[in-house]
Amino acid sequence: MSVIAVLALDGVPGHELTTPGLFFGTAARYHPHVGYEVRYCAAPGFRTAGPPAVFRADPPWGLEGLDGADTVLLPGWAGFRDGPPPEAVAALRAAAARGARIGAVGTGVFTLAATGLLDGRRATTARRYTAELARRHPRIEVDPAGTVVDAAPYYSAAGVLGGLDLCLRLITLDHGEAVAVETERQVFLELHDPAAPAEATATAPPGDSLGPTLRWLEAHLDHPLTLDDIADHAGLTVRALTRRFRAETGLPPLQYLLRARVQLAQRLLERGDEPVERIALRTGLGTPANLRHHFQRHTGTSPRIYRAAFRSLVTTLSGTEPSD
Template sequence: MSVTAVAVLALDGAPGHHLTTPGLVFGAASRHEGVAYEVRLCAAPGFRATGGPGPPLAVRAPYGLEGLADADVVLVTAYEDRRAGLPEGVAAALRAAADRGGRIAAVGTGTFVLAAAGLLDGRRATTGWRYVEELAELYPRIDVDATGTVVEDGPFRTAAGVFGGMDICLHLLARDHGRRVAGETSRELITPLHGDADSVQEAIDREVAESAGLEPTLRWMRARLHLPLTLPEIAAHANTSVSSVTRRFRAHTGLSPLQYLLRARLHEAMRLLRETDAPVEHVAAATGFSSPAALRHHFRALTGTTPRDYRRAHHPSA
């Protein structure tokens, strides 16, 4: 039975759960007959301790960059110093792994590491929603997917960072051993297995909304994307004040109500561009943008591309 080696590249300040999640997922999966994974914790040069959330933890990794040399999968953790350049040797080690045919994955701001190594030029990728604009600005040659939770492009997988990379680990597991093994592993870890990025995002939105008592208001908003909704109208539907509804949205989604509305409009615009032949002008009107120019402005700000280019890349007829 062959063993799949997964090298987890720990960069200084990586969240602790980014280091432990791969071991949980692949360790649970290895209880299935015919499934065997070896998870290696590899410290990048300069690694000192984990970062937030949670208190910093000093970690002694058994491997350095040499652990990447023959790994089947390299999984890059989040990176606090994403604008400061890469630690010495990291870019070369990642490029070498890609050149020999290894699969490369990144969680959250770990995507900036792959971008800085020049591995994502001309490819689709995602990162945590707080950083999609920054990624698109710093690396304009990347097709940034603002709504994806796991994005696959060739040998590269990038994830938004939800659940510490559990989604991307389950995605890799499903590719290796099928959805049955991935689904059973997912249930063992008490997390749902999702078929694609859209269903992942919908489930996450539903979970945070229900915990905040916002689900009826979110359904109401999604049914009225074509209308010019205002913050007072959203607060009135939620039967609370403007300040209270804003506080609840921020606490449970990280977004203000109007930011959430913008994201929902862009998400629906992407669906229409992928699944219909409606002109961009009609897509803009159907999703509540005042003009095609307004849609293009927000679309490029969040994705780094235009609606027409997005359709060319993702429409079945393209």
């Protein structure tokens, strides 16, 4: 279980405060082998979240919540020009000293800069504050156009929707690009329709013993895999393989294979402009007609409509186009 401590200073933008729980919680919910605990920690003087989503909050943790955290996240806050409380600076330095990674979003980068931990490193912040960050902290190499700047173990982001890009980068580092991509898609789909059934778009994740075989299977989706092929790779009889698949994924092997192919088709539709013919080959579904049949069956819509709807949704919610 990876512990994410979100340090809230007074006047933190509400959306920046809630985004980590949304993304790390979604990653864990749709991937049971992913484990995150998100701790909301109040810095001294914290009273309320600030614009554009003002609300009162009572985080269950204080600075002690940073103890033992694998990652500390610093959203922005209203008083960033005044500097963080000395107790918060000390807690952040202690977290860094024991090896925690620290990520900062927007004006939260000023909090991290105040610790001196970014001296001699690259960082970014909200674009309207990059010149101010450079002026106040001349030992930091400020990236005026960075979305996420990786100066491991320190990360900074200008970001949209309160640092979703930073959350996704950390999920990628922890669990790979496929988990991050699926997490991003599920978040956007839930924002669009919270009542939408998860089963229609998510493939059940593997248990421990089938992990190597499922990673092999998902790396060879474009091959004409048979039940015997999968059983041979797993070193099992077909009957034992089927029993293991049902126990660990809830699906028989060929159904899991089909769901994995549809899920890959979704990712390719979301993140590129390849024609359906090419996607059908890359996913192992063979022909456009076969792709359309299985895609409609599992998602309730056609590949063309899915691609257009997803891109429209991402643009509406984030103001950005999906990246390739």
